[in-house]
Amino acid sequence: MFIWSYGGVMSRQQDERPAPGSARRDAVLESALGTFARFGYRKTSMEEVARAARISRPGLYFLFDSKEALFRAAATQMLERDIAAVERVLADPDRPLGERLLEAFDQWAGRYVGPLARDITEVIEANPDLLGPIAQTLSQRFGQLLTDAIAAVCGPDSAARAAPTLISTSIGLKRQVASQELYRERLATAIDLYLTGCR
Incomplete structure (x- = not known):
């Protein structure tokens, strides 16, 4: 909202910007991510x-x-x-824990493995002040979701060690690793090794 004045009388008028989540806004944000990843934050212009x-x-x-x-x-x-997808995956009681953990990690980190995708997370990591606390807050949320999912199967003590x-x-x-496939393969091995000790 903004305030404007006419003849000394103050009135309020609705800001006409599209609401967060609108299709137009979402499409612009997707394009922006690719542009920031390609050029980096400092070299990206609003024109690009x-x-x-x-x-x-x-x-x-x-x-x-x-x-x-x-x-x-x-x-x-x-x-x-990403965190919403992780929540859905880990909350599915019909799937084995190892499968849920692997998919949760793949959604949170694996899809950003590889030369082009890695650029997006590098831009975010290189500019933490621009994001404010959201990146840290959601990383902590990911850790908590992981801990809770592991604790439900292996117990809280085991989860407190395994999640980190x-x-x-x-x-x-x-x-x-250079590819998402290799990331998944190696992480699946680590998860299997952990779950063997958990059972």
């Missing part, structure tokens, strides 16, 4: 994002008043979408 999103530059500024706001919205949307160890394993693999 507008071109990639097939929207006018004024239209882009209508949706997002600065590059910082655009970057924050794009990264936040990506992270929130599996997260560290995932981070290491993400930096070592």
Whole structure:
């Protein structure tokens, strides 16, 4: 909302920007993520994002008043979408724990393995101040979801040790392997080894 004045009388008028989650806004955010990944935060211009999103530059500024706001919205949307997928996967009681853990890690980190996908997370990691606390908050949420899922099968003591160890394993693999397939293969081995000791 913004306030405007006419003849000394103050009135309120609704801001006409599309609400978060609108199709147009979401499409712009997807294009922005790809552009930030390709050029990095500092070298990306609003003009390049507008071109990639097939929207006018004024239209882009209508949706997002600065590059910082655009970057924050794009990264936040990506992270929130990922954590929602992780929640769904881990909450499915009909699937074995190992299968749920592997899919949760793949959604949270595995899909960002490889030269092009890795650029997105590197831009986010290189600009933590731009995001504020959302990245840390959602990373902590991921750890808690993982701990809860493991605890339900293996007990809380085991989960308190296993969750951080599996997260560290995932981070290491993400930096070592060149493909999502190899990431999944090696992480599946780590999960199997852990679950063998859990049973």
